[in-house]
Amino acid sequence: MPWVKVVKTSEVADGEIKPFDLEGKKIAIARVGGEFFAIDDTCTHAQCSLGEGSLIDYEVECPCHGSRFDMTDGSVRILPATVPIKTYKLKVEGDDILVEITKDA
Numbered sequence: 498m499p500w501v502k503v504v505k506t507s508e509v510a511d512g513e514i515k516p517f518d519l520e521g522k523k524i525a526i527a528r529v530g531g532e533f534f535a536i537d538d539t540c541t542h543a544q545c546s547l548g549e550g551s552l553i554d555y556e557v558e559c560p561c562h563g564s565r566f567d568m569t570d571g572s573v574r575i576l577p578a579t580v581p582i583k584t585y586k587l588k589v590e591g592d593d594i595l596v597e598i599t600k601d602a
C-alpha cells in the first residue's frame with residue numbers, strides 16, 4: 498500500500514485530531530494551523546485511540562491516562578507512555594489528504 502487517500506482537508510478543522518480506519522490500520526490525522534500530521538491512532542501505553550484525544554499545539558494528549566506525544570516526530574513528551582508513536586508521511590493533493598502506508602508499517 499503506497500499513498501492512501503484518507504480524508505478531505507476541509508473535514509479536519511484547525512486544532513482537531515480524528516481517527517481513521519485504513520483497511521484495518523488505524524491512524525489519526527491532526528491539523529495545526531495549515532499543517533497536517535499523521536500518526537498511529539493506537540497509544541503505545543494501553544492502546545487507547547489518540548484520535549479521540551485532544552491537541553495542545555503540536556502535541557496530542559491521550560484521553561485515557563494523559564500521555565502526550567509530539568506529532569512532528571512521535572516522541573513521548575509526558576508519561577505514562579514510554580514508547581514513541583509511529584508517524585507517517587503525509588501530503589495534500591488538491592483537497593485530499595494522502596498518507597504513505599509502507600508494507601511493514
Ligand code: FES
Binds near residue numbers: 544563
Ligand atoms: S492508553 Fe494512552 S496514556 Fe494510557
